[in-house]
Amino acid sequence: MTSRRVFFLTPGLATATLRAVPKRREDLPTPALIVELDKLEANLAKMAGHLKASGLAFRPHAKTHKTPEIAVMCQKAGAVGNCAAKLSEAAALAEGGATGLLVTTAVIGRNKILEGIQLAKKRPETIFCVDQNQNASDWDAAARAAGIRVNLALDLWVGRRTGIECGQPALELARHVSRLKNVRLQGLQAYSGPSSHRRGFEARAAATKEAMAGAVETRHLLERDGIPCSWLSGGSTGTWNIDPQIKGITELQPGSFLFMDIDYRRIGAAGSEEFHDFQQSLFVICTVVSQPKPDLAITDGGYKAFAADRGYGPELRGRADVKVGFGGDEHGSLAASGAKVGDRLEFVVPHCDPTVNLYDTLYAVRGDFVEAAWRISARGRSQ
Numbered sequence: 566m567t568s569r570r571v572f573f574l575t576p577g578l579a580t581a582t583l584r585a586v587p588k589r590r591e592d593l594p595t596p597a598l599i600v601e602l603d604k605l606e607a608n609l610a611k612m613a614g615h616l617k618a619s620g621l622a623f624r625p626h627a628k629t630h631k632t633p634e635i636a637v638m639c640q641k642a643g644a645v646g647n648c649a650a651k652l653s654e655a656a657a658l659a660e661g662g663a664t665g666l667l668v669t670t671a672v673i674g675r676n677k678i679l680e681g682i683q684l685a686k687k688r689p690e691t692i693f694c695v696d697q698n699q700n701a702s703d704w705d706a707a708a709r710a711a712g713i714r715v716n717l718a719l720d721l722w723v724g725r726r727t728g729i730e731c732g733q734p735a736l737e738l739a740r741h742v743s744r745l746k747n748v749r750l751q752g753l754q755a756y757s758g759p760s761s762h763r764r765g766f767e768a769r770a771a772a773t774k775e776a777m778a779g780a781v782e783t784r785h786l787l788e789r790d791g792i793p794c795s796w797l798s799g800g801s802t803g804t805w806n807i808d809p810q811i812k813g814i815t816e817l818q819p820g821s822f823l824f825m826d827i828d829y830r831r832i833g834a835a836g837s838e839e840f841h842d843f844q845q846s847l848f849v850i851c852t853v854v855s856q857p858k859p860d861l862a863i864t865d866g867g868y869k870a871f872a873a874d875r876g877y878g879p880e881l882r883g884r885a886d887v888k889v890g891f892g893g894d895e896h897g898s899l900a901a902s903g904a905k906v907g908d909r910l911e912f913v914v915p916h917c918d919p920t921v922n923l924y925d926t927l928y929a930v931r932g933d934f935v936e937a938a939w940r941i942s943a944r945g946r947s948q
């Protein structure tokens with residue numbers, strides 16, 4: 566008897582591994598994280614084309630997918646490289662063939678900087694963010710000891726999370742970095758998280774322009790001071806069609822546009838309550854495993870299958886009317902859905918990035934067929 570399972574190789578990549586994967590979508594073991602390739606490719610082509618037409622460089626954020634194959638796919642579509650949130654994420658992506666890495670969070674601590682030096686040796690074009698003098702000096706010392714030069718960018722605080730304040734504090738830090746011999750100042754990074762998810766297009770545009778004005782002004786401040794600054798990277802999926810209007814930004818780093826999720830859909834678009842600028846390509850397939858009551862179906866996908874940080878559950882694909890809840894770590898619940906034990910159901914995820922981080926494998930599907938099983942090799946790499 567021949568096995569239902571086949572072995573195949575993900576084509577063309579150094580990271581390719583031999584795995585047993587079902588050929589058909591209907592045979593994937595659930596809960597299964599899938600991406601529909603037609604939609605993923607369309608999202609990528611739309612963003613890459615838009616940025617090319619806008620004269621902006623494209624460095625998508627790989628924190629969303631954590632998958633080297635997708636990072637390489639982005640590069641083939643015209644991206645200058647890929648962002649990584651953390652050092653270990655960047656290392657996993659580099660291992661899988663990604664280049665032009667920008668590590669968007671500062672690398673703090675001696676051991677981590679030494680790991681960063683290893684990455685810089687392997688990929689000398691990598692850029693690391695700093696937001697204080699001591700960290701820049703630590704990079705300089707480590708680079709000197711290794712006999713290399715490391716690229717640093719100033720992370721600017723534009724409303725949330727990390728970074729140095731725009732204006733004079735950033736100028737002082739830029740002066741400090743410029744004086745160091747073993748690092749090179751790449752420019753500025755400014756990610757305005759609160760703007761990206763601001764509901765309503767007009768409100769989002771206003772918030773983005775206000776947040777990014779300080780970053781653009783800082784760029785001019787550096788240049789007036791004689792510090793070359795031809796690079797300002799920022800932006801997100803939610804602001805993809807707003808950032809190009811802000812003169813002074815040179816590069817965008819969106820991530821979620823590749824997959825999309827409920828959270829992003831809810832931010833609204835110009836003239837619409839919902840944001841459908843990019844297609845939902847990411848889904849989780851679950852199986853109904855129990856039916857305690859006629860109007861209650863229990864699936865095999867709970868908190869371990871969907872990130873629940875947004876405070877709401879997933880959505881049954883094409884059935885927004887069905888109430889979906891969590892039945893615990895391993896189970897989900899559906900009220901009055903008509904689903905029966907054994908049914909396979911597809912769900913839209915509340916928040917794509919942390920959901921992807923729950924899985925080892927992303928199945929790339931086209932129609933009924935599974936084209937590849939990608940290892941999410943940066944999954945869990947949050948160091």
Ligand SMILES: Cc1ncc(COP(=O)(O)O)c(C=O)c1O
Binds near residue numbers: 626629800801822
């Ligand atoms: C530094 C940075 N840049 C860009 C992004 C991309 O944002 P999005 O997934 O909303 O496109 C993120 C997301 O958190 C981020 O942290």
